[in-house]
Amino acid sequence: MVRRQKTPKWLEAARRRGPGEGSADWLARALGRAGVLPRAEAEVALREGRVEVDGRVEREPFAPVRPGQQVRVDGRVCALEAPVLALMFHKPAGPVVHGSDPEGVGTVFERLRAVLPETLSGYEWLAVGRLDRDTTGVLLFTNDERLVRHGTSPQTHLAKRYVARVEGQPAEATLQRLREGLVLEDGPTRPAGARLRAPDVVELTLTEGRHHQVKRMLAEVGHPVLALHREAVGGVVLDVPEGACRLLREEEVREGLGFRA
Structure with missing residues (x-):
């Protein structure tokens, strides 16, 4: 017996959109983007019949x-227009950038929610890229998928600056190899900025975001990473304590990240 693969609900919703609905959004996602309710809470509210669209109760999270x-939630009219917001979060070692953690340490989303001010708690926050479980430093979040795409697209070449403590003491010739680019198993890397901060501490600036790239590049030149920290994304430099967050200013999003909605 051949089982038919179940069509994802988001794809079913996209197929249900009729002509002229290109500007439509999914209801649960729109509520999260606008800061009305985080997406999971919005889905609960929809299932419980607490959401109305043009006076009609709507229970489908993927309804356009x-x-x-x-749109009303619990009888209150909710504006769905929302500016593009971005948060800087200082990720500690341990939590993963996933929706759940099978090892039980926790996720960055749980850590972020624990420190969010009440005025920002209604938004659905999306991670702009990833950091490994053991990597610390700046991790950006946004309420808008367009900023996620901008920050993670290979075409954007948004610079990301890392500081790595490594085995051994890299020589100048080794740093030059990093600057010129290496050939890894998934192809050549783009040229990188590389300099020493200390005999065993390398500052590496990349303009691409491949899987475990910093660790793979430094291992390739004979200096495996012992500890890794990301201190800047674009022109946005980490300036909050570990485990804390702050909202980015409009000019930081526009100029520091090069994003214009």
Whole structure:
């Protein structure tokens, strides 16, 4: 017996959109982006019949909602227009950048929610890229998928600056190899910025974001990483204590990250 693969609900919702609905969004996602309710809470509210669209109770999280439609949650009219917001979070070692952690240490989303101010707690926060479990430093979050795409696209070449403590003491010739680019198992890397901060501490600036790239590059030149920290993304430099967050200013998003909505 051949089992038919179940179509994801998001794809079913996209197929249900009729002509002229290109500007429509999914209801649960729109509520999260606008800061009304985080997506998981929005889905609960929908299932419980607490959400109305143009006076009609809507229970489907993937129902399309278009500009101009009136949405109420618990009887309160909710505006779905929202600015692009971004957060800087200082990730500690341990939590993963996933929705759940099978090892039980926790996720960055749980850590972020624990320190969010109340004014930002209604948003659905999306991670802009990833950091390994043991990597610390700046991790960006946003309420807008477009900023996620901008920050993670190979075409953007958004610089990311790392500081790695390594085995051994890299020589200048080794740093030059990193600057010129290496050939890894998944192809050649782009040229990188590389300099020493201390005899066994390398500052490495990349303009691409391949899987475990810093660790693989330094292992390739004979200096495996012992500890890794990301201190800047674009022009946004980490300036909050470990485990804390802050909202980025509009100019930091526009100029520091090079994103214009």
